[in-house]
Amino acid sequence: MSDKSAKEDIEDIFTRNVPGLRDILVRKTVAVAGCGGLGSNAAVALVRAGMGKLILADFDRVEASNLNRQHFFLDDIGKEKTAALANHLLAINPDLELEVHTLELTPRNTIPLFKDADLLIEAFDKAESKAWLIETWCTHFPKRPIVCASGLSGLGSTETLTVRHAGNIIMCGDETTDMSMGLVSARVALAANMQANEAIRILFQSSNP
Numbered sequence: 001m002s003d004k005s006a007k008e009d010i011e012d013i014f015t016r017n018v019p020g021l022r023d024i025l026v027r028k029t030v031a032v033a034g035c036g037g038l039g040s041n042a043a044v045a046l047v048r049a050g051m052g053k054l055i056l057a058d059f060d061r062v063e064a065s066n067l068n069r070q071h072f073f074l075d076d077i078g079k080e081k082t083a084a085l086a087n088h089l090l091a092i093n094p095d096l097e098l099e100v101h102t103l104e105l106t107p108r109n110t111i112p113l114f115k116d117a118d119l120l121i122e123a124f125d126k127a128e129s130k131a132w133l134i135e136t137w138c139t140h141f142p143k144r145p146i147v148c149a150s151g152l153s154g155l156g157s158t159e160t161l162t163v164r165h166a167g168n169i170i171m172c173g174d175e176t177t178d179m180s181m182g183l184v185s186a187r188v189a190l191a192a193n194m195q196a197n198e199a200i201r202i203l204f205q206s207s208n209p
Contacts, residue, residue, distance in 0.1 A: 010095055014050045021200070022050035024207045030199055031055040031117035033105055033133055035081040037183065038149050039123030040071035041192035042199075046121075047089045049200050053097035054089065055117055056082050059104040069188040107136045119199050122148040123192075125179070134169060142168070147198050149173045152191035154181040161190055163198060170198050 014022040030046055032039045035058035043054055062076040062084055076084040082100045089096055101113055110133065114120060120137050124130050130148060137146045151174035152161070160174040172194040 010093060013048075013093060017050060018204070020208070021204055024204055025050040025200070026052040028119075028203050029053040029055065029117050030119050030121060030203075031114040032057070032121045032123055033110070033114075034058055034123035034125070035070075035085045036060070036066065036123065036125065037069040037188040038152075038192045038195065039121065040081070040085050041069075041189045042121050042123060042196040043085060043089060044071050044092070045193050045196035046199065047092050047096055049196070050093075051096070053099070055099040055101070055114060056085060057101040057103065057105050057113060058082050059102060069183050069185045105133070107132050110136055111140045117144070119144060119203060120146045121195055121199060122146055123195075138169065144168065145170060145199075145202050147172065147195045147202075149191045149195055151175040151177045152188050153177040153179055153183050155184045155187055158187075158190065161187075161194065163194060170195075170202075172198065 028051060030051055032043050032054060035056055039058065043056065046054065058081045060081050062072045062079050062081055064077055066072055067074070071088060072084055080102050082102045086098050086100050089098065103109070122130055122133055124133060130150065134146060134148060145168045147170045149172045154177050161172070162174070164171045173191045
């Protein structure tokens with residue numbers, strides 16, 4: 001039985017972090033638009049890094065076919081993705097602040113829902129949804145980064161997954177493959193963790209210019 005307090009145990013989670021990272025991330029807020037293969041895996045990585053607050057938004061429920069690449073389990077089938085993911089994230093760090101929205105994002109509601117976020121993770125499936133989200137975010141918050149993903153289907157070819165910067169728009173993936181190739185857990189998780197890694201880097205470096 002540990003003699004440490006629960007608070008000390010939680011802080012011990014981050015002892016292997018890059019020095020100073022936790023102190024910065026705990027004051028930051030990241031919005032995650034979509035809680036599927038990209039969003040669920042990116043959210044887990046952000047929480048393990050020490051993020052202070054996440055805003056989650058998704059309208060969908062967990063299906064069995066999601067489990068090959070999304071951070072859910074058999075017991076989650078039928079549950080709202082936002083609620084199931086929130087439970088998993090709080091199991092990693094109970095001190096995490098969460099704001100959860102179970103609804104379909106639109107150009108009209110995205111800005112009021114995500115207005116407090118320092119950075120947005122784009123985690124949509126459809127190209128047209130990605131396009132309006134990027135346009136809406138950049139129009140309203142031109143100085144706040146949005147980290148996107150495109151081209152993550154298929155398998156292997158890890159070297160084709162890259163990070164491209166266009167101002168405050170960061171794109172992760174190969175930007176060519178489409179859903180017709182099928183989705184494999186490892187490749188989806190690679191793209192999601194590239195998104196999380198970029199988000200962490202940006203937030204850390206913006207506080208250490």
